[in-house]
Amino acid sequence: MLIFSVFKTLTDHTVTVELKNDLCITGVLKSVDQYLNIRLDAIKVENAEQHPHMMAVKNCFIRGSVIRYVQLPASAMDIQLLEDATRRESGKKI
Amino acid sequence: MQVSGEIQEPFDLIRLSLSERVMVKLRGDRQLSGVLHAYDGHMNMILSDVEETVMIVDPVPEGVKPSIRVAKRQIEMLYVRGDGVILVSPPQRE
């Protein structure tokens, strides 16, 4: 639930999602759900010349399970808040 | 600080590493070094000031000793999906 909340606070920020098929997609985070599926708007695929497959796609839904990393906007995040929330959450039994 | 007394279960070790630099070994011959700010029970994590190291074995003709290439890159703030995590190593203590 913690990570889900973090992604929710980052709605309307630009993020780069790196998939397990090595595709990198940059776009505006529009929504996220409990599975950490992600909806991106105004997407750009890295190395667009080598990856024209999704040229006609402007917004997309990415399945959480195929995500390897998400590069986040550091300036939009409160580190102290993040660590406090993690300590609180880890106090409960997971 | 007496560390061993505070650790009852594996996740306690990770909790004590919050806001410290950790080493994370991932599937696919990847390794990260970064400051840990958040995690959950799936070992999803948020790290900052990250250096990623990827080991790449270039294909070579049979009989030739394969050479291993190392690719490094820096990422300011990164969400890492827990299903790729093999191990988390806490900071070295005196």
Place this chain on the structure above:
Amino acid sequence: MATLHTLVDKRVLLVMQDGRVIMGNLVGWDQRSNIVLADCVERRFSQESGATDSALGVYMVKGDQICLVGEVDAAIEEATSWSEIKVDPLPAVRYGDA
């Protein structure tokens, strides 16, 4: 899933875990992101002969095989000569060996 309903009745492009690309009109979906597509085509990419489409009809695609669902921009789709686009297929999703 709070995220797929905006794509219902739209032309969508699915990237599958094995790298295949399937396009169709999104008829419906469920909690597990299983998807039903009408007027489906598979678009095969090739370095030699360019992209070719083959018609599949109505498909039910299992959610766990899907990597990504994108909304197709009709203007760009129609303005593109796909047969002249010569690239390798997308790589499959790999979970890593060790």
